Amino acid sequence: MPTPSQQPTLLIITSETSEAERLMAVLREARLAERSLSIPSAEHLDKVIAERGCDLILCCGYDRDVEVDTILTAYKRLKTDIPLILLADPEQWETLAGKARRAGARDLVRRADPEHLRLSLGRELADWKARRAAGALDTRLRQCEQNTLRLTEITGAGVAFVQDGLHIEVDDTYARLFGHTSTDEVLATPLLDLIAPEHHAAIRDLLKASDPATPNSATLLDVTCQRAGASRFQARLLASPSEFEGEPCLRLIFQPIETAAKGETVVERDSPRGAAGLTALIAEIESHIDEQRLVTRPFAIFFIRVAKILDVMRDMGLSIGLELLDEFSETLATLIGERGFLSRVSEDGFGLIVDGIDEVGAQALAAELNAQARLPARAAVQDATVPDCQIGYFLVRDRASAPEDIINAAHRLCIGHRYTSGGTAEHEKPVNHDADDETVIARKIEYALRNEQLKLVYQPIISLMGDNQENYSVLLRLFDEDENLLEAKDFIGTAIRQGLIEELDKWTIRSAIQIIAQQRRAGQNLSLFISLSEDTFKNPNTVLWICDCLREFDVRGNWLTIQLQEEVVIGNLASLSKLVETLHKIKCRVAINHFGATERPEMLLQALALDFVLLRPLLAQGLADDSAKQQRLLQLATLAREFNVKSVVTGVEDARALTVLWTAGVDYVQGNFLQRPSTTLQVQA
Known part of the structure; x- marks a missing residue:
């Protein structure tokens, strides 16, 4: 699984953009921060922190347009654990020191002391990482506890917390297991009253031996239990030290064991x-x-x-x-x-x-x-x-x-949700394609493959973060026998249905790698993004084909990014996890295109070690005037950043969207506004 990003987002409060850039240059040089946002005042500070996901606040107290008292008051009112560092001129030091401490600022740094600033930021960054790690562990612990409770519900196991032989908390399954209608009845019953007399000694020893200081020590016992109605049943008891509401106690999990027909042997149901x-x-x-x-x-x-x-x-x-x-x-x-x-x-x-x-x-x-x-x-x-x-x-x-x-x-x-009244999953009816049109287009594809009538065009993927690598998305075009130009949308569907898509993909891969070799020899820092269809990535020989092409043209794998469509990734996670692992072994990068269409996009980032996600073009349409799209884009960009995955927004059509994208921390942009697909590998002014 990819590692979440280890760099915080810094919020700089200053009215001068140039000052924010100067401070970020100092911190980038020290490798303390890579991402920042800036605001001119304390207005809506709480909203900015909540929506932008800021981790550290740097306030330029020496800025004449920044009202320090207002900033400190707003910060104190937030009651947040996000640290605030106040920068001040030396003559302000005495005046601001007391105010900053009372407001909860973590440090006061002189304006002309970059070393102090670096040390202070380094300390806060270490604390930030520790808080993130603690939060992640706490979340995992809660998930484990929830999974355990769900598992015990499914298996019929009952859970109880016991202190000095008395119940302090039990679940509903535990109450039903012992024949009680409510948990209150069990809480009023000592533990030994639920155990057959022949096992009382073992339970007493267990209660005496339990040590809260060794939480990993667990004991497994087979015991005979007795219900409220005096009937008995066999159970397997797992006991381990625990805590309940901060008090040390013993956690007991009772799993019923079925007995054989004659009652001679105790056998567990065949769980495997x-x-x-x-x-x-x-x-x-x-x-x-x-x-x-x-x-x-x-x-x-x-x-x-x-x-x-x-x-x-x-x-x-x-x-x-x-x-x-x-x-x-x-x-x-x-x-x-x-x-x-x-x-x-x-x-x-x-x-x-x-x-x-x-x-x-x-x-x-x-x-x-x-x-x-x-x-x-x-x-x-x-x-x-x-x-x-x-x-x-x-x-x-x-x-x-x-x-x-x-x-x-x-x-x-x-x-799923698509069921008929009989419960059988409904299948979407296939779209009817005109057989004659399909045949004509298939013939055009075959002609183009035989007669070198295929052509690659390129659209630049431009960095918003200063990446000096020249990234281009590769698109396919086809000339038919009459020299008419067909775009991919005109023939790819037919190629998939007629079983021709693998040939097209192989041609594209080899041609793109050949172009990389030519441009790299000419001194161009080129990297290409190539899409793979579902049929192609299912073929186990595809990676071998890529390897052969890389060797043939002496091209490095990390100059090539393989794109997979999100809609086909969902149904092929097991296949793709192996493919992605193999592609990384030959140093190729991997991206998901049309990212964000599923309800839980984080599932893909957890399951696959990705390098890029390309967001759906729909998100960029009318972005500057659509707050819902802006919020969704910010969520996806932040999610990608947490997994150390670069985000690319495609389909950018106007200049106003660029400001929103830069503010959201998007890494790359692609679209016709920047440059339409071209046969040349040059970014046009």
């Missing part, structure tokens, strides 16, 4: 079954695909989820719920018979592979399973007319993604 089932499903998918990721046996993959089972477990208990799931599994296997390969891949989910089935057959099978695959009658907790399972499916043809991506796609269709 889901992992083993997933492995088997992956192996079955792999058997349909060759080494080139070509599908040798077309198939449909179904994900079948028992939607009601969590309600059943909540109302009828874990053990009964698991029994009902096993019966459902047998029913499902009987229904499918020899028609396909079925595997249980999670507690409530099944994967199904069916060979040689078309869209109509897949729809019919999904409808049949919805109608007939039912939980046993005693599990009815909702309207019986509603199917017990949800089904998502799609057909796998031609070239395939990694098996994990195929399973993930079926799962997403299953749990």
Whole structure:
């Protein structure tokens, strides 16, 4: 995963832009800060800090137009942990020292003392990093606690916090486990009253031996528990020292254990079954695909989820719920018979592979399973007319993604929002393309490939942060036999549908690398961005092709940036994580284009080690007059910066947008306002 940026954003309060630039030059030279914003007064200071994400404040108290008293008052009112450093002329020192301390400023620095400023900023930067690290650890701790609680809910485990043998907090599952209707009843009951007498000694030893000073020490015991109604059950107890509301205590997790029919042996339910089932499903998918990721046996993959089972477990208990799931599994296997390969891949989910089935057959099978695959009658907790399972499916043809991506796609269709009344995932109807037009365009593509009628054009990607590298986005054009020029939008769709896109991508890659070699030999500091289609990056030989071209023209990988479209990245994360890793091994850089279309773009930054994100052109349209777009752009640029990923805004069409982009801390811009795509590699004035 990429490392978040380690450089803070500095807010400089001064009325003179040149003074802000001078201070930043001093700090950049000392490698203390790279990004800054400047404001002339304390007006809306709180809003600026909240919206711009500032980490340090530098106030130029010697500026005649800056009202220091107003700044200090506004800062004190904020009650923020963002440090303020006040710069002052020597003659102001005595006057401002007391005021600055009372307002909470971290330091007072003389105007003509750059060394003091560097030391002060260095100290605050160290504190800033420590606060960020502590905040990240706290967030991770809370996430771990939430995940643990969710896990215990799913597995039927009960959680309690105990001090001196008395309950101080329990969850609802713990109360139900011991036969109580509310947690208050359990809180009034000593722990030993819930344990069979034969295990009292072991529990007393546990309570005496627990040491809050060693939080990592955990104890595992198998005990017999007794419910309020005097019935007993076997449980596995995990005990570990903890804290509750600042007080040391013991955290207990009780996991029920099922007994064998004769009561002779205690056996745990087969928990690895889901992992083993997933492995088997992956192996079955792999058997349909060759080494080139070509599908040798077309198939449909179904994900079948028992939607009601969590309600059943909540109302009828874990053990009964698991029994009902096993019966459902047998029913499902009987229904499918020899028609396909079925595997249980999670507690409530099944994967199904069916060979040689078309869209109509897949729809019919999904409808049949919805109608007939039912939980046993005693599990009815909702309207019986509603199917017990949800089904998502799609057909796998031609070239395939990694098996994990195929399973993930079926799962997403299953749990998504697009369902028919029968619960089967709906598939968007394909757009109808005129067959004659498709054939004509396909013939033009083939002619251009055979007769060198393809051409590259370039659009500059210009740095807002002073990067001296010359970055260009590569675009493809095609001349047909009548010398008519076609843009990519006129033929790329047909190339994908007609299976010609890989040939176009390979031609583009080789030609672009050849151009890099020529321009580098001529002394130009050139780097090119090239887009890869889904079919091309699924081909495992693509990276080998790139390597061969780099060797052929003696070009370094870091002069080449491979772009992937966000809409196809989402469904191919498993495949792409390996591809990105391989591209980085040959030093190529990786970018995602049309970034920000998904609801959770941070997921992509966490999953893939990216170098650039290119934001959607739509964000740049009318940007100067659209506050919602400005806020969204600021969020995306800040998110990229946190992961140490450079941001590029594409589709820039007017000069007013540049001011917004620079203020938001965007790294690069691209668009027709700056320069339209051209056959020459020169930035035009």
